Amino acid sequence: MSAPVLAVTDLTVTLNRPGGAPRLLLDRVSLDLGKGEVLGLVGESGSGKSLFCRTLVRLLPSRNMQIENGRIMLGEQDLAQASETGMLSVRGGRIGMIFQNPTSHLDPVMSIGNQLSEGLRYHQKLDAPAARRQAIAILRQVGFPDPERQFDAYPHEFSGGMRQRAMIGVALSCNPEILIADEPTTALDVTIQAQILQLLMDIRRERGLSIILITHDLGIVAQTCDRIAVMREGRLIEQGRKRELLRSPDHFYTKTLIGSHPSMPSPAMEKKALTSPPDFRATRDKPLLKVEDVDVCFAGAGSLLGKQSGSVRAVAGASLEIMAGEIVGIVGESGSGKSTLARAILGLTPITSGNVTFDGTSLRGDPGAFLAKLRRETAMVFQDPYNALNPRMTVGEMLAEVLKVQGRIPQVDIPARVGELLDLVELGREFAERRPRSMSGGQCQRAGIARALAVNPRLIIADESTAALDVTIQAQILDLFRTLKEKMQLTLLFIAHDLAIVRNLCDRVVVMNRGQIVEQGTSLQVFEDPTDSYTQALIRAIPDIDPDKSLLPLADREMA
Structure with a gap:
């Protein structure tokens, strides 16, 4: 040798x-x-x-x-x-x-x-x-x-x-x-x-x-x-x-x-396969979140003469409904518009046309009341945990700051609540004294999830919230989301590129490509019988723990 x-x-x-x-x-x-x-x-x-x-x-x-x-x-x-x-x-x-x-x-x-x-x-x-x-x-x-x-x-x-x-x-x-x-x-x-x-x-x-x-x-x-x-x-x-x-x-x-590993059948997935998926629309009168024909356009790059090269249509005519207590996954390639749509829903990115309604309050009807309601009742877990956390604050200080601003918990109870939040995301309570630079990517992301949970939200938008986590912690976070859904009727909009996780976690799946929603349906419908060719290519590319499975199907390799 x-x-x-x-x-x-x-x-x-x-x-x-x-x-x-x-x-x-x-x-x-x-x-x-x-x-x-x-x-x-x-x-x-x-x-x-x-x-x-x-x-x-x-x-x-x-x-x-x-x-x-x-x-x-x-x-x-x-x-x-x-x-x-x-x-x-x-x-x-x-x-x-x-x-x-x-x-x-x-x-x-x-x-x-x-x-x-x-x-x-x-x-x-x-x-x-x-x-x-x-x-x-x-x-x-x-x-x-x-x-x-x-x-x-x-x-x-x-x-x-x-x-x-x-x-x-x-x-x-x-x-x-x-x-x-x-x-x-x-x-x-x-x-x-x-x-x-x-x-x-x-x-x-x-x-x-x-x-x-x-x-x-x-x-x-x-x-x-x-x-x-x-x-x-x-x-x-x-x-x-x-x-x-x-x-x-x-x-x-x-x-x-x-x-x-999420490619292995989970107990929740096996149970879901044996039963009909829950019909949230049949049990509730109106959706918690409704997105109607939303467009988001960005100005093109400027030149030395001040002229612009045109606009970029990042989201094109997106429409979807999310019921209270539902977990909806949005999947698609990088640049497909997933994160832009999420930011538009939260009012962080201006929409060019269309409307967003959250619990009966409309962005077009009353923008001030809409944004105020969103800030009280929604939270976001960002894709990049390092840039989302304040490097000068300890994890405990960040969580305490959120709790103080919310004003729902007495000052004397805040340290105990900080400890509970760290327990929820499987971080030891000693992490309250740690700063992001001393933590791994997975640990920082869990701190970000704890910060989102600190506001007791009705809706969480999780943008690649498990991307930096190893599989054992991924499984724990997914179980946490399921538990929160059952106990608090938490609604989750889960943005991910890992279709195996989406398959195991979400009730419904929305597929985006180049700013457009090309397919949506229950997880079983989308994964078992996808109708769009782009969705089919995504599913074929899911990594599997079987070492004999081809990394990239021949047809996709030729297209690449």
Whole structure:
């Protein structure tokens, strides 16, 4: 057997705490990565997956963290002992990294194309015209529909999914030997997710690229990886070839991960399949939320002469009804208008035409009363937990602020209520003293859900609220939503690109494509007998835990 391209032995990382004993973050982790191999790294939020991979390239998130012991052998070079100057040629040039949160890692004042060109010019020594041509080709590869124009666009002009694609392009532009992909498809819908993963697999075959893929989606691991490594609480608890590990895992935690994957039939889904779906419209006189022929248009980009290139119709004639106590899922590709429709419903984005009615109060009839009612009785869980939380406030302070503004709970009872909210989202009460920068993406998202629950809302709009969570926490959050629905008659508008979760959670499904609603119906109707070709393509691309299922169906691959 040939020598591994990367060999990690007994890697130990500690956090030095002033006045206290060092805290062990990574405990003697040992892993090998072969040339051309794809290694899947899975585990709960906070298990040490991302920290392990950041340690490989010596990008520890705090100066108080240090490598206490161990070796990181990249060929003949021990990265654990390398100088900072020596690491400059390793980062990007030999080891590329795709981070979980593209917004925090793309330069907001530099165009997407120039960020790709920068790596091409530094590592591949291309001149400016050649770097631009190569960058445009990479943008086209990772799914940008108009790369020549979008080369000059900035990160804030794109959706979360498009920013993630740009981040992937930046990492690939340097032609690394090893690619560390930290949740690279978290923000992407299933069809683009499959295309991006297929792209990574194609590049791996063509160039012998080795990949460490961090993900909470076992379906992705099953269909892309050669080996799987499972981490928990900073330790490597199990690793093996994917078929053997998925078929007969040894550790109870690995068994829990596999059993929690949404592609596996859940008890709720099996019960739903055996009974007729509830007819909310037959049991209630009027919907809690009614959207009527809503259009949302944005002005086109301006020129130096002040002229605009036209308007962009982000939502086109959308109409839907949601009954009290109903869970409705909205699915579609990045840029399909899902989040824009949600923001329009909440009055955060002006509508161009149409109307929205919430519990009998109309946006067109009485905008002031409509917005006041929405702010009292609705909440939103945003897609990006890092940017949605105040970095200067602790989680407890953020929750207490909401409770104080609402004025429904006496001041003396607020600390107890903060603890209850943290319990609801499975965060320990000690997180009340934590700030977002010290938390993982999944932990930040759970704090965002707790903040939404703090207002005791009648309607929650959850925009990709489980995208950053591992499968076990996803299952807990979905169970929480079901419990809240039963106990509080909570109504949930659930926006997601993960159709497996929507299938297991939602009563009805709305499918959007290019701003239009192309199909809607009960979950069973849409998933068992989809009528629109776009819906059919989405369903075919759902990741499955079966390692023998094709990542991307042949017909979809040809279209991509």
